[in-house]
Amino acid sequence: MVEQTTESAHPSVPVTEISAGLPSTWHRIWDSDVFYSFRASKVTMVAAFVTFMIFFLATFAPLVAPHSPFDVATIDLMDAELPPAWEAEGDQRFLLGTDNLGRDLWSTILYGTRISLVVGFLSVIFGLVVGVSLGLISGYVGGFVDAFIMRVAEIQLSIPSILIALLVAGTLRGVLSAEAYNDAIVYVLVLTIGTSIWPQFARTVRGSTLVERNKEYVLAARVIGLSRLAIMVRHVLPNVMGPVLVIATINLAIAILTEATLSFLGVGVPPTEPSLGTMISEGQNYLFSGLWWITIFPGIVLAALVLAVNLLGDWLRDALNPKLR
Amino acid sequence: MSNSNEQPLLSVRNLRIEFPTRRGDLVAVDDISFDIAPGEILGVVGESGAGKSLTGAAIIGLLEPPGRIAQGEILLEGRRIDNLPYEEIRAIRGRQIGAIFQDPLTSLNPLYSVSRQLIETIRTHLPLNERQARDRALELLEEVGIPGASERIDHYPHQFSGGMRQRVVIALALCAEPRLIIADEPTTALDVSIQAQIISLLKRLCHEHGTAVMLVTHDMGVIAEAADRVAVMYSGRIAEIGPVQEVVRAAKHPYTHGLMGSIPHIGHHVDQLTQIQGSMPRLQEIPPGCAFNPRCENVTDRCRVERPNLQAAAHSEVACHLFDAPRDNSQMEARAGE
Amino acid sequence: MIAFLIRRLLQAIAVMAVVALCAFFMFQFVGDPVNQMVGEDATNEDREYLREQLGLNDPIPVQFANFAIKAAQGDFGVSYQHKRKVSILILERMPATLELAVTAAIIAALLGVPAGVYTGLRRFGFTSKLIMTLSLVGISLPTFLIGILLIYLFAVILGWLPSFGRGEVVKLGTWETNYLSVSGLKSIILPAVTLGLFQMTFIMRLIRSEMLEVLRADFIKFARARGLPNRLVHYGHALKNTLVPVITIIGLQLGSLIAFAIITETVFQWPGMGQLFLQAVQVVDIPIMAAYLILIAFFFVVINLIVDMLYYVVDPRLRVDLPSGGGHG
Numbered sequence: 001m002v003e004q005t006t007e008s009a010h011p012s013v014p015v016t017e018i019s020a021g022l023p024s025t026w027h028r029i030w031d032s033d034v035f036y037s038f039r040a041s042k043v044t045m046v047a048a049f050v051t052f053m054i055f056f057l058a059t060f061a062p063l064v065a066p067h068s069p070f071d072v073a074t075i076d077l078m079d080a081e082l083p084p085a086w087e088a089e090g091d092q093r094f095l096l097g098t099d100n101l102g103r104d105l106w107s108t109i110l111y112g113t114r115i116s117l118v119v120g121f122l123s124v125i126f127g128l129v130v131g132v133s134l135g136l137i138s139g140y141v142g143g144f145v146d147a148f149i150m151r152v153a154e155i156q157l158s159i160p161s162i163l164i165a166l167l168v169a170g171t172l173r174g175v176l177s178a179e180a181y182n183d184a185i186v187y188v189l190v191l192t193i194g195t196s197i198w199p200q201f202a203r204t205v206r207g208s209t210l211v212e213r214n215k216e217y218v219l220a221a222r223v224i225g226l227s228r229l230a231i232m233v234r235h236v237l238p239n240v241m242g243p244v245l246v247i248a249t250i251n252l253a254i255a256i257l258t259e260a261t262l263s264f265l266g267v268g269v270p271p272t273e274p275s276l277g278t279m280i281s282e283g284q285n286y287l288f289s290g291l292w293w294i295t296i297f298p299g300i301v302l303a304a305l306v307l308a309v310n311l312l313g314d315w316l317r318d319a320l321n322p323k324l325r
Numbered sequence: 326m327s328n329s330n331e332q333p334l335l336s337v338r339n340l341r342i343e344f345p346t347r348r349g350d351l352v353a354v355d356d357i358s359f360d361i362a363p364g365e366i367l368g369v370v371g372e373s374g375a376g377k378s379l380t381g382a383a384i385i386g387l388l389e390p391p392g393r394i395a396q397g398e399i400l401l402e403g404r405r406i407d408n409l410p411y412e413e414i415r416a417i418r419g420r421q422i423g424a425i426f427q428d429p430l431t432s433l434n435p436l437y438s439v440s441r442q443l444i445e446t447i448r449t450h451l452p453l454n455e456r457q458a459r460d461r462a463l464e465l466l467e468e469v470g471i472p473g474a475s476e477r478i479d480h481y482p483h484q485f486s487g488g489m490r491q492r493v494v495i496a497l498a499l500c501a502e503p504r505l506i507i508a509d510e511p512t513t514a515l516d517v518s519i520q521a522q523i524i525s526l527l528k529r530l531c532h533e534h535g536t537a538v539m540l541v542t543h544d545m546g547v548i549a550e551a552a553d554r555v556a557v558m559y560s561g562r563i564a565e566i567g568p569v570q571e572v573v574r575a576a577k578h579p580y581t582h583g584l585m586g587s588i589p590h591i592g593h594h595v596d597q598l599t600q601i602q603g604s605m606p607r608l609q610e611i612p613p614g615c616a617f618n619p620r621c622e623n624v625t626d627r628c629r630v631e632r633p634n635l636q637a638a639a640h641s642e643v644a645c646h647l648f649d650a651p652r653d654n655s656q657m658e659a660r661a662g663e
Numbered sequence: 664m665i666a667f668l669i670r671r672l673l674q675a676i677a678v679m680a681v682v683a684l685c686a687f688f689m690f691q692f693v694g695d696p697v698n699q700m701v702g703e704d705a706t707n708e709d710r711e712y713l714r715e716q717l718g719l720n721d722p723i724p725v726q727f728a729n730f731a732i733k734a735a736q737g738d739f740g741v742s743y744q745h746k747r748k749v750s751i752l753i754l755e756r757m758p759a760t761l762e763l764a765v766t767a768a769i770i771a772a773l774l775g776v777p778a779g780v781y782t783g784l785r786r787f788g789f790t791s792k793l794i795m796t797l798s799l800v801g802i803s804l805p806t807f808l809i810g811i812l813l814i815y816l817f818a819v820i821l822g823w824l825p826s827f828g829r830g831e832v833v834k835l836g837t838w839e840t841n842y843l844s845v846s847g848l849k850s851i852i853l854p855a856v857t858l859g860l861f862q863m864t865f866i867m868r869l870i871r872s873e874m875l876e877v878l879r880a881d882f883i884k885f886a887r888a889r890g891l892p893n894r895l896v897h898y899g900h901a902l903k904n905t906l907v908p909v910i911t912i913i914g915l916q917l918g919s920l921i922a923f924a925i926i927t928e929t930v931f932q933w934p935g936m937g938q939l940f941l942q943a944v945q946v947v948d949i950p951i952m953a954a955y956l957i958l959i960a961f962f963f964v965v966i967n968l969i970v971d972m973l974y975y976v977v978d979p980r981l982r983v984d985l986p987s988g989g990g991h992g
Binding site for chain 3: 155158159160162163166167169170171173174175253257260261264265266267277280281284287288290292295299302303306307310311314
């Protein structure tokens with residue numbers, strides 16, 4: 001019998017062990033302390049509510065929004081730069097006021113959030129697919145391939161993502177014509193942002209693959225003629241589901257921020273179909289003349305969205321790794 | 326209780342340590358009492374999770390939250406120390422109660438030289454200047470048997486071997502001549518060949534300085550070698566406590582008996598070492614009655630419902646229903662005489 | 664130590680070579696430099712002459728070698744947009760960015776380290792929770808929005824501080840500094856705070872989690888068991904042991920400060936390298952983009968080397984393992 005050093009520090013309280021390696025990870029995620037910690041944290045519940053509301057409103061923007069910011073026929077320049085409805089000069093038709101082109105700010109925000117969310121989600125999915133695949137290959141093949149992929153990931157992690165994104169965006173701008181660039185902007189952004197976030201997924205999955213690879217059942221599966229890769233995929237993926245979910249959530253917040261930043265810097269979504277970042281950027285020019293709402297309202301929505309997603313990510317990480325608490 | 330008539334150095338009374346969890350409180354140490362006389366070495370033995378390290382941590386006031394003392398008291402020379410404000414118990418630590426932990430590799434700060442760690446400890450407790458403290462540090466290193474102490478005093482921990490590091494740790498514990506040392510598994514992390522050296526060093530130093538030791542270990546061999554008395558812990562309770570000779574030679578509690586059976590003795594021919602079936606229950610699964618009942622060969626119906634308390638049996642005390650009546654006693658003694 | 668340094672230097676050179684290759688390929692694949700440099704009405708002979716002059720007819724490895732040799736000497740050619748030497752353009756703007764980044768780093772470290780230590784030591788206190796919540800808000804607000812809000816509050820509403828530009832700068836040789844005039848100092852406050860805020864929350868959260876990790880270590884428990892006062896345990900033993908990882912991250916963060924300055928410089932119209940780079944990205948001015956990429960990589964490599972050396976100062980385990988080395992240290 002070997003005495004554990006942790007005896008006095010941690011009595012054997014039952015904890016959720018995400019990396020324990022049993023196939024019923026999903027079951028345990030929903031069954032265990034995770035839900036308890038969700039119920040116990042009011043902040044998390046508020047964050048979940050805010051996230052859900054923003055997702056919902058943005059998804060159904062065409063149904064929810066009182067005006068269509070893209071329909072030129074309904075936009076009147078005479079309505080431009082109106083303050084929010086509760087201000088003296090406000091107009092009841094425009095709850096949050098209008099922007100410099102006379103578009104209803106509330107409607108534009110709803111559509112803008114939609115673009116921000118689409119770019120955010122697609123970027124994370126792209127980064128996740130690339131990262132998880134490369135991580136699996138890296139851990140499975142090993143050797144030179146592994147060293148190469150991991151070195152690239154390492155170098156990329158040490159370079160700020162915004163710089164990579166700008167370089168990729170700049171290069172694509174040179175390769176594509178200006179029109180083609182604007183048409184493909186969502187894909188460009190997804191490629192750009194997704195490229196900057198894959199390494200974290202790759203490293204997590206690789207680590208887990210290395211652990212699984214040497215287990216006996218993998219050898220056994222090979223002996224009876226099953227594809228080892230298929231077996232690994234089946235066993236590694238459920239194991240890394242928890243950490244991957246945490247990384248994905250936190251990176252969703254980062255992706256939304258990066259999209260906003262790129263749009264703010266003028267290499268993202270064009271002002272004709274604005275995202276939140278573009279709206280803030282456009283509004284900044286009017287801030288000095290006192291037209292605060294054009295910048296502030298999209299800013300609040302962006303901040304609330306990112307904060308809520310960040311809070312959910314923090315909660316997930318803590319709930320899935322009890323020892324970090 | 327101690328055999329000596331003088332006031333015990335340390336007295337633990339009805340100590341209970343709990344860990345609150347959202348599924349209720351876990352009782353890690355349950356109503357234990359024992360004394361340590363000045364200069365005495367008390368061995369505390371038990372499996373992992375029996376609560377022996379927690380008891381040691383509670384005595385020096387270093388129980389880690391959320392663990393807490395739920396009941397009972399700890400007295401040092403008759404003065405209660407379990408409810409002292411932080412600064413007062415801190416002044417006792419190192420000065421009156423020293424401590425040695427399991428792993429010498431991690432007990433020392435890797436970024437501080439040995440001299441710096443010794444000097445800061447000495448100057449915390451004794452009114453010495455830097456120069457005097459350094460001289461004392463050097464004496465201590467020589468005393469714990471570090472060869473070439475004057476050259477090695479400014480080395481960093483990673484430049485010492487495991488055994489040498491544990492000697493440094495002992496020197497650190499002895500800095501301010503404490504009356505009691507809590508030694509928590511001092512040899513577990515060391516090579517077997519070094520273990521005996523460290524134990525005999527500890528034993529010699531404590532004898533010379535008149536220091537009492539609470540020697541926490543899971544190694545009965547270490548206990549038999551060094552301790553004056555021994556307490557056997559099981560699932561947070563003391564199963565048996567008494568003079569080491571009696572506990573080793575004539576174990577009474579079936580658990581202790583099993584433990585003794587697992588020590589190989591030179592010169593005794595045995596076909597097979599005995600082994601206790603099963604394992605100690607987890608804290609949240611301690612059965613009603615005697616915690617040992619599922620593994621006990623002599624289990625009775627009473628053991629499954631009623632918890633036995635410590636009671637005198639010969640020179641020891643034992644918590645087992647077998648010793649309630651004299652007939653059980655004779656039965657056990659017959660077995661113990663093997 | 665020397666062997667280690669040489670190995671590190673070789674690695675640094677390898678990294679620089681790879682980055683130079685990336686920059687080189689940007690030239691290869693994006694646009695035709697000749698088209699960028701000559702007018703619409705240039706004859707084919709003119710073009711061919713220029714092509715020959717620029718060495719664009721050489722084999723690719725030769726072109727890369729020429730590119731690398733020139734880059735190592737700080738020669739990145741002429742900007743398409745500004746028609747001036749890239750090296751001069753960048754040198755003119757470097758002081759503005761470096762002063763901004765250094766000021767931001769100082770603000771971030773001066774506030775972030777103590778806040779991290781405090782929240783690490785009193786993790787359950789009310790103030791700690793408040794600081795942690797605020798820091799999460801800080802991380803969630805995009806840098807440019809923070810800048811805009813600060814401008815709105817301190818420049819538009821209160822009118823205390825200028826909203827854009829460097830103010831009056833004092834010339835020290837070729838270096839223009841903000842630090843020597845009142846107007847320059849006032850001008851740098853808002854951009855530096857904006858740039859430093861994210862790094863500050865980052866440093867704070869990092870130190871906090873490192874503190875929590877170290878405070879669980881056995882040697883901390885042993886230090887407490889020796890009766891050392893909290894002052895020594897927390898600010899000596901614990902803090903010093905958090906330094907090793909913290910130095911790495913802070914070092915790397917200094918590099919990202921220079922990169923993130925792009926955003927801050929845009930918000931505050933700060934005439935630094937970042938603005939130059941961003942304009943270059945918008946009009947695909949490849950020489951400037953390439954030069955900026957190589958320069959940032961160079962900063963990263965240099966900072967990494969310095970960080971490696973600091974390890975030696977902090978951690979005795981990394982110093983040469985002399986069998987019975989004297990008491991150096």
